[in-house]
Amino acid sequence: MKRLLIWVFSLFCVLGIGLSRSENGLEDLKAKESLLSYLEKDAVSPGANSLMVPLTLIQGAASKGAVCLDGTPPGYHLDPGFGSGANSWLIQLEGGGWCNNIRTCVFRKTTRRGSSKFMEKKINFTGILSNKPEENPDFYNWNRVKLRYCDGASFAGEGHDEVNKLYFRGQRIWSAGMEELMAKGMQNANQALLSGCSAGGLASILHCDEFKDLFPPSTKVKCLSDAGLFLDAANVAGSHTLRNMYGGVVTLQGVQKNLPSTCTSQMDPTSCFFPQNLIANIRTPMFLLNAAYDAWQVQESLIPNFADPHGEWRDCKMDHSHCNATQMKFLQDFRIQMLDAIDVFSKSNQNGLFINSCFAHCQSERQDTWYQSDSPRIENKAVAVSVGDWFFDRTAVKAIDCAYPCDSTCHNLIFK
Numbered sequence: 001m002k003r004l005l006i007w008v009f010s011l012f013c014v015l016g017i018g019l020s021r022s023e024n025g026l027e028d029l030k031a032k033e034s035l036l037s038y039l040e041k042d043a044v045s046p047g048a049n050s051l052m053v054p055l056t057l058i059q060g061a062a063s064k065g066a067v068c069l070d071g072t073p074p075g076y077h078l079d080p081g082f083g084s085g086a087n088s089w090l091i092q093l094e095g096g097g098w099c100n101n102i103r104t105c106v107f108r109k110t111t112r113r114g115s116s117k118f119m120e121k122k123i124n125f126t127g128i129l130s131n132k133p134e135e136n137p138d139f140y141n142w143n144r145v146k147l148r149y150c151d152g153a154s155f156a157g158e159g160h161d162e163v164n165k166l167y168f169r170g171q172r173i174w175s176a177g178m179e180e181l182m183a184k185g186m187q188n189a190n191q192a193l194l195s196g197c198s199a200g201g202l203a204s205i206l207h208c209d210e211f212k213d214l215f216p217p218s219t220k221v222k223c224l225s226d227a228g229l230f231l232d233a234a235n236v237a238g239s240h241t242l243r244n245m246y247g248g249v250v251t252l253q254g255v256q257k258n259l260p261s262t263c264t265s266q267m268d269p270t271s272c273f274f275p276q277n278l279i280a281n282i283r284t285p286m287f288l289l290n291a292a293y294d295a296w297q298v299q300e301s302l303i304p305n306f307a308d309p310h311g312e313w314r315d316c317k318m319d320h321s322h323c324n325a326t327q328m329k330f331l332q333d334f335r336i337q338m339l340d341a342i343d344v345f346s347k348s349n350q351n352g353l354f355i356n357s358c359f360a361h362c363q364s365e366r367q368d369t370w371y372q373s374d375s376p377r378i379e380n381k382a383v384a385v386s387v388g389d390w391f392f393d394r395t396a397v398k399a400i401d402c403a404y405p406c407d408s409t410c411h412n413l414i415f416k
């Protein structure tokens, strides 16, 4: 088993000191933020000649009220397509967690996840966003876009908090972004793929059918959700971490009205923010790429610090090879829950799957997991090839790994 990435991640509360005080305290928020950065972005392996793509702010967005949490305009990075890809469009919705109360949203305003003031002026396009065929065999010459995430509700909120000067305008950012890209040529697309990782992977699920409806029926439109399969699972203390958090996101940010009515007519709005209650009803072809032991969910949903006050799970959480039999059984149960959640979805011919038994997160953005000589495989097929085979209808792709530790191709994340 490969241990590719060792990261020095300063965990707070690991010794159980000052637990109740620092949970959701500033230090804890900063720790969560750096975990996200590590998982979703910063650890992208630097290529020899990397492609840095500039940030464009959506100038007209403010007049439509499409603004980041702090009221600044939203933005995106676009690298134009060329050759046979000139009329093909790949949109990647950026991820980065959520904010579920005033405190976490106010904190977020001071980061790039809540304000374009703090966004990088240029970012590396790697993995599915790379412009090199040897790094990205099927999408390298498409128009490739990263839409920045600065609302904190997976591009789905609608509301405003006057007192705290918070704008919850995720849905408007989504619309303004799509309008802008249509005007930049996406309206002439003959094929398009909406993707996204983590909170962006959830956004890709939430917006998939809306995306499809932007185009005439003749356009080939599909969606990819990477590490977006957030489960309503019980943590090691028996409570539902994500359900509690999503309840806050949905209520505070006015998400309910933007959730699919096929779900909200049957279930409470918080349930309808969970992919497991949405994916079976998506009309547009969809591909779910997810590690069965998603590294973010293990850290933040299954074993959050507050659910492990004595640190009994700490070693296991940081490095799966340190889990004992009881702990591994808990993680194996999580994989089973994930497979149950995709059961109906997987039966549709138009859908695709790549669920590998790895401890990873965001495998389409990172070059080392998307496509390189030793990248993760199921049945000897890399992630990039699997997604390409499905998008272009070359073969059906319903790849589900056997349970850990059977996969020797994983690039597992180890924390220290």
Ligand SMILES: *[C@@H]1O[C@H](CO)[C@@H](O)[C@H](O)[C@H]1NC(C)=O
Residues within 6 Å of the ligand: 041, 042, 044, 045, 046, 047, 048, 049, 050, 123, 124
């Ligand atoms: C982008 O890649 C360059 C060169 O490979 C590297 O030096 C830089 O740190 C990377 N930047 C980011 C934001 O990842």
Ligand SMILES: *[C@@H]1O[C@H](CO)[C@@H](O)[C@H](O)[C@H]1NC(C)=O
Residues within 6 Å of the ligand: 312, 313, 324, 325, 326, 327
């Ligand atoms: C695994 O570790 C946990 C936490 O330390 C402990 O409660 C449990 O009994 C251990 N299980 C086994 C099989 O050793």
